[in-house]
Amino acid sequence: MLEVSGLTKVYGEGENAVHALSGVDFVVEKGEIVLIVGSSGSGKSTLLNMIGLLDRPTEGKILLDGTDTTVLSDGGISSFRNKKLGFIFQFSNLITDLTILENVMLPLQIGGGGSEESARDLLEAVGLTDQMHKRANKVSGGQAQRAAIARGLINRPSIVLADEPTGNLDSVTSEKIVELIKSMARKLGQTFVIVTHDRQHFGDVDRIITIKDGRAVEAMEVAA
Numbered sequence: 001m002l003e004v005s006g007l008t009k010v011y012g013e014g015e016n017a018v019h020a021l022s023g024v025d026f027v028v029e030k031g032e033i034v035l036i037v038g039s040s041g042s043g044k045s046t047l048l049n050m051i052g053l054l055d056r057p058t059e060g061k062i063l064l065d066g067t068d069t070t071v072l073s074d075g076g077i078s079s080f081r082n083k084k085l086g087f088i089f090q091f092s093n094l095i096t097d098l099t100i101l102e103n104v105m106l107p108l109q110i111g112g113g114g115s116e117e118s119a120r121d122l123l124e125a126v127g128l129t130d131q132m133h134k135r136a137n138k139v140s141g142g143q144a145q146r147a148a149i150a151r152g153l154i155n156r157p158s159i160v161l162a163d164e165p166t167g168n169l170d171s172v173t174s175e176k177i178v179e180l181i182k183s184m185a186r187k188l189g190q191t192f193v194i195v196t197h198d199r200q201h202f203g204d205v206d207r208i209i210t211i212k213d214g215r216a217v218e219a220m221e222v223a224a
């Protein structure tokens with residue numbers, strides 16, 4: 001379902017070249033929850049950006065649902081991204097003059113499996129029912145982040161990529177988010193690839209991949 005092989009990313013050239021990823025390999029099955037961990041600058045966000053088709057690798061392949069994404073045209077990439085991928089990224093900005101509910105429903109305009117009812121359900125799951133008619137610039141940072149999580153899930157993408165989804169959230173809210181992620185993986189068979197420093201909040205997951213100096217040094221399977 002997601003297969004990464006020989007993934008390499010070099011930013012810049014010559015003396016200024018930064019080898020952010022140097023040959024990363026792993027496979028993730030449908031419905032799995034995978035954590036990507038590693039120290040700052042190890043290449044986690046770079047990896048997520050490549051899987052999310054936001055940037056192209058220097059070398060290597062990324063297969064998503066059997067499609068080799070590294071040979072897709074730019075147009076093919078954007079339609080693939082809209083259909084298959086969901087993003088919960090750091091600083092994923094909401095549109096400030098729309099309400100929280102309107103922001104969460106925004107991806108429905110590009111098609112997908114959700115509805116207003118599912119938007120309300122997701123907002124309830126992230127604890128925002130009482131905030132959903134407020135404008136996005138009238139809520140707290142943590143509330144905006146939770147709205148961005150709901151927005152990333154509304155189209156029921158088969159693969160959800162999340163960069164620090166529980167960063168800046170208190171532990172009660174973090175646990176709610178983790179519960180939501182686990183139930184979506186179970187109910188809808190959605191696959192989650194999550195960069196996190198909060199490993200303990202996630203409890204048991206299918207796999208933890210540690211990135212060290214641009215390499216996946218450990219891909220251990222944890223009993224479910």
Ligand SMILES: Nc1ncnc2c1ncn2[C@@H]1O[C@H](COP(=O)(O)OP(=O)(O)OP(=O)(O)O)[C@@H](O)[C@H]1O
Nearest residue numbers: 011012018020038039040041042043044045046047
């Ligand atoms: N656009 C870019 N141009 C040049 N170098 C970059 C670029 N983006 C990232 N890098 C470099 O690539 C390396 C990996 O960065 P990356 O953002 O993937 O790290 P990270 O593991 O996500 O770190 P953090 O935990 O701090 O978010 C770092 O050395 C970084 O400075």
Ligand SMILES: [Mg+2]
Nearest residue numbers: 044045046163
């Ligand atoms: Mg990062």
